[in-house]
Amino acid sequence: MPFFIPPPIRLTKKCERCAQRYPWSAKQCVHCAHLSDTQLIELKQRIAAEAKSSRVLGLWFYVLAALLFVILLLIKV
Ligand SMILES: [Zn+2]
Numbered sequence: 001m002p003f004f005i006p007p008p009i010r011l012t013k014k015c016e017r018c019a020q021r022y023p024w025s026a027k028q029c030v031h032c033a034h035l036s037d038t039q040l041i042e043l044k045q046r047i048a049a050e051a052k053s054s055r056v057l058g059l060w061f062y063v064l065a066a067l068l069f070v071i072l073l074l075i076k077v
Contacts, residue, residue: 018043 011024018032018040032040 018047020047 012021013024014021015029015032017029020029020031022030032043035043
C-alpha cells in the first residue's frame with residue numbers, strides 16, 4: 001500500500017541582515033549570525049553569484065525544452 005507523508009510545514013522568517021530565510025524557531029539567523037561584517041559581504045556576493053548561475057541554468061533548460069518541442073514537431077510531420 002503506497003503511503004504519503006506530507007512535507008512538514010516550515011515556518012521561516014527573512015533575515016534583516018543577509019536577506020536569507022531561516023527557521024522561525026531559530027533565535028538568530030542561521031546564515032549570518034556567526035559572521036562578521038566582512039564575512040557577511042562575502043556571503044552576499046556568493047548568494048548573488050549562485051542566483052546568477054541558477055538563472056543561466058534555467059535559461060538552458062528553457063532552450064532545451066524549446067529544442068525538444070521543435071524536434072517533436074518535426075517527427076510528427
Ligand atoms: Zn542572516
